[in-house]
Structure formats: C-alpha cells, structure tokens
Amino acid sequence: MTELADPSKLLYKAVTYQTKATPLALTEESISLVKANGSYNVSADDILIEIHSAALNPVDMLWHRASNWMVGSNQKTLGRDYAGVVAKVGANLSGKYSVGDKVCGVITEDFGIGTVAQYLVLNPTKNPGIVKVPTDVKLSFNELAAWPLVLNTAYNMLELHGATKPVGSSSNILIIGGATACGQYLIQLAKVAYKVKTIVTVNSGSADDFVKLLGADYTIDYTKHKNIAGPVAKIVQDELGGEKFQFDELGGEKFQFVFDCVGNSDLFPEMDNILKSKKEGSAVVTIVGNKKADYNTTTFMNTVSLSLIKTVVKSKLGLGSFTYTISRSGPTAEWCKRAMGLFEEGKIKIIIDSTYSLEDFSKAVDRSTTNRARGKVIIEVKKDQV
Template sequence: MSKVTQRSITYVNNTTKPSITSKELDLDTCYGPNDIVIKIHAAALNPVDGLTHAFCGKWTGGSGLKTYGRDFAGTIIRRGANVNEKWAIDAKVNGQFKHMWGEAGTFTNYFICNPDSVRSINIMSKVPKALTEKYNEFVVSAAWPLVYGTAWSTLFLKNQKWTPESKILVIGASTSVGNAIVQIAKNHLKIGTVVGICNSRAIEHNKAVGYDYLIPYNDPKVSTVEGVQNLVKNELQGDKFDLIFDSVGNSEFFPVMDTVLKSRCSNSQYITIVGDAVMDFTDNSIWGHMTFKPVLRKYNPLRKFNYDLTILENMYEFMDLGARMIEDGTYVPEIDSVFKFADFDQAKEKLDSHKARGKIVLDMQDEW
C-alpha cells in the first residue's frame, strides 16, 4: 500500500508552539531520483532545534510548516534510480540532518532526503548487547550522531597534534558532547589527561566515563577557576591545557586564560558550542539568544588566545568512526530518557530543564 499518513512535529514561527501535524503521502511518488525514503524508528532531541525555532520570526521564516529534528535512525523503504547501491531497501541507517527552516526534519515517521546532501549518514553499526538489553538498536543509534560529530569536529578540525602528553579541559563534563569528547580522547586518540568540570554529585559518574580529574563547579570553598588553576599548578605540575572545550556557556576563564591554556602560538584552542552564557531554552525569541560577543572575539586580530564558536558540518568521516567505536564498545552514548512520539512536549520540557544526563530520544515505532 503506497498511501500513508505522514505525522510530523512542526511549527510555523517563534510565536507558534510545536505540534503534531499530519498529511497524506504517496510513497511511490514522494521522492526524486536522487532521494531515499526512511521510515524513522527513533529521533533524538537537540538544543539546536529550539534555537532554530526561536530564530524563526514571522518575516524571516515564511508561513510554511517547519519540522523539528536532526538526529535519526530508521530503515530505507524507497530509493531513487540514481541513488548509490549502498543505500539499499531495508538497510538500517542513522545520521544527522543539518537544516534551518523547512518542511524536512527528522521528527516524522517518513523522512525523505538525498543522502549525498545529508552526508552525515551511515549504515547502522551493530549495537553491543550491553546496550540493547536496555534500549532498542534504533534508540541507541539515534542518540549519538550530532553530539559525537560535534565532539569529533572539536578534536579533529583544528589541526592539533594529539599525544599521550596532551591535556584537555571540558567545561560541562556531564553533557552529551562532553561525554563523547572524553571517550574519543581517551579510547581513540589515547590522550593522557582529560579534566572535566561538573556538579559535585556527578563526579563519580564522570570518573567512570573516563575523566582523569573532575572539578566541582558548586564547591563553596573554591571557585571553579581557582580549582582548575590549583590543578594545573599541582597535579599537572604547571603544564597547561592544549584545548578548553565549553559545552554549557562560560566566560569565567577569559580574564585569566594565560594561567590555564597554553600559548596561542602552540595552536592551543578555546572552543565553545554555546557562547559565553548558559542558554535559556524556554526563551522563544530571537533577542533572548542574540549576542555578537563570540563572533567579535573569534575575529578580533588582537585576541590573546585562539577562540572559536563551533557549528557541526555534515561529514561522512565522523559517522564512520562513530559507528566503529559503537560496535567495538569504545564509545557508549549516554541516554537520559526515552519518550513516545506523542509525548514530545514532555521530552522537550526535560531538555529545557538542563537536568538531563545524556540524550533524550523519541521512540517513533508507534508511528509505523
């Protein structure tokens, strides 16, 4: 039967709440010669979806429906005549679909795309039994592409030379991207020292993930900056960091960067994915997120340290490495919770709370 109902989580602009909308779809005519149709089994929530929603004004985004979602895992059910044979019918795939505003998005039961344009797509790896005992393979496979790709970009795209003597500081050790960075750094790159900043309640958990040292940001006796400075002076014997990565929004180190980060000429990097402050995901307005400080800091010719605001690009490379690490157990994506498609509002509320430890995933299998 080629006629189906496509159900998607959509919005019009930042004055409208996301909701489930439906339309009829003919699976035999809805795709082009370069496209595939994926029946989505699971899709993960990401803060960037809320940000693109917030930036979609009445005049900038148009009046059409925009669909939420980037991470996905599912099964190919249709393929165009020009599509590479790799993308075969019934192949299980996962990936990350980068988009701004448009009808295409992964929070839908039928996702149509050109795999050459998506690029961040791969044949799903075999998920270890230890993970499938708790989650189905599609939930696990949808949980990692965007966060793993962001971590990969941070570690690989600045031409830094990683050795067992290298040192990394992660501001936001408990975040999904922080979780991915420490596993890539320790298990693949064999980096000697990875330090994380997190809530004191999460220290033991993050040690188990792979961090060598953890600094609590809620220590009433010592500030976060002092804690890191003391660590550099004592445990690290004065050796500063090659990379400081911020996944929560922090500016505390800027005035004293020379005490914790190696010199700019050594190609040390301060990289953030959120800017200088913790984002309020519930603020659905452009001005609530608008700031030019990171851009000015990045391009300031007089800056005293290398600074970048990183945005994930679509690349095959990180999907390939991620799949291999998933299969051999050297990368285990952390999943906070799984919600049904119809419970998207509850899932988004959990994401907006900043209290999730790991990815929040929508199980789409009820939408078959």
C-alpha cells in the same frame, strides 16, 4: 502511514511548527510521490526513511524560536537525529540504498525537514551525515539515534579547533560541561581516539562518578564556586578542592585546550595562567558562545553578545592572547562509519537519559531543555526496538 485512495500521497504524523509564534504540535502531514515505471516513488535523488527513533537536542528548540518571518511560515519538523529503515529508494540511488536498509544519522538542512516524524524524505547528498548500519551491528534504534549530532559535534571540536597543533597524547584538556551530551563524547573520544594525557572536567558534584567512568581524570564542581577561574587556576598551580594536587601529574604544563559545552567566560581574565600560549598550539573551543544558555528562553540572537563578537574577531585577526573558535557540527559519512566501529568495539558508550512515545513528545521536549538530562532524550516513533 495511512492508506489513501490517491496513491501519490503518503500520510504520516510528525511534530511540527511554522514559526516561533506557533507551538509544537503533533500533526498529520503528507508526502507527494511521483509515478515512475508503474509505481509511486520518491524523487530520483531521495530516499524515504521510516523513522523508528529520533533524539532531541537542546538546539532543536533554538531552531524553533529562531523561526521568524525571515525564514518563512512553511511547515517545519522538529529534530535532527534519527534511526530507521529505508522504505523507498529514488532511481538515482538504487545502487547505494535498498528497501529494508537500516540507517541512522543527522540532517543538516535548516528550517524544513526534521526527524520527529513517522517518515522522512532525505537527499543523502544534501545530508551527508547518514550511515547504512551493517547487518552485524546489534545496536537498537534508540541507540542508533542517540549519537549522530553530539558525537559529530565533539569530533569537530577535537579536530577543527584552529590551533597550530593537534589534540594528542601530550595534551592536557579542560572540558566545561563534561556531563552534557556533547561533553560525554568529548571525554570518551579524547581518551580513546586521541589518547590525551589528562582530562579535567567542570560539572556538578553529582556527576563526578559518571564522568570519571567515561574517562575524566579530575573534576571541578561548579556548584561550589561562583566563578570557576579560581579552582581551574588551582589545578594548574597545585591543588584542587582542598586536596593536594601536584601539577607534576599533568606534566608541569598548562592546558593545551579548553572545550566549552555550556557557555562560560569566567576563564577569560585568567587565560594566561591556565592556557598554553598560541605559539604552543593552544585553543579555546566553544559550541555555545561565552554565556550559559537557558534552552527554555534562549534564541540564537541571545547567544551573540558584543564581548563574544570582540573575542571572535580578535582571534580571527590574530590579535587576541588566545585562539578562540566557535565549532559547529559538520558530519561526514566517513566519520559516522568510524564511530559505528568504536561503538561495536565497546570503546565508546552510548548514553540514553530517557525515552518517550511520539504522543508524549512535549514531555521529551521539557526534559531536553532542563539542562539536567544525562545522556540523550529519545522519542520512540515506532516501538519495535530491534
């Protein structure tokens, strides 16, 4: 923060852009404060958070490339996940927050505020995915920033799947992209919170030990197959990768759920042989559509294909052979608090791939868009990681 002769202005640094035509840049921004009761503060329904850590998600770069003339050329800030300390509290929130509270969460407003910044003005009503961190929680700011968006996304996939039956102890599930940030939490939540019967993941062979440590029972190395439908069908039938795999170990059943974290349509022609029927409470749930995204070039429009539209419409009308749901993160304070308990109990691991300084934000962006990050990419905005 920079001291100004004008106490109604707060200067800070942030990674910003205006439209998709403007590159990401570290700029100096300002926050306007209002005078009340002899001191300068944020508006009545807002809090001011001093950001210590922010986490990047590939979708952050999609928002950048989606910023065309229709969403305006106002200054926009990169990032959605954050962890920090409350610096100012609006008059209407004085009973809920105090200066010095440690908080973390994910913002849900689009095309405006962001978290890769030294300060963030937040309206908790508009952004309910905020958690006051209990004083006895020993997680670092980096760890606190690493989970909100992806864990909430994974939770929504497991809950808001559109099937007639819930994910549970009798479920066999397939996770495409088990080593992705979202996939990592899907594996852990499915195993710990939902106690599913069996988890099969699709990932590169180099990640096998990693996903099995998180809770995956069996893996498929997608790098060895042009199309994953074959090896997935073999698991359902009797073998995997040349080694005998008796499907009796899965209870003699097909998968109840397929969760897609990367974008894939290989399974569609084989779905009747892989997935239980709709009447048995099955569903395919995706967060990215039906084709793999290249986060260096993909825009939101690129992710929408005619085949995707047809699949979604048929599912909504009940005409498709399987239920197909596109899931989106919708965090709630209640779930965020529950997640905090799972972390503290050691039941779920927070996995960080790499950390960068605010000045090195471009390196963090590059790492986040490689599709190789194993865990979250963190930007340490303030380096006192207590």
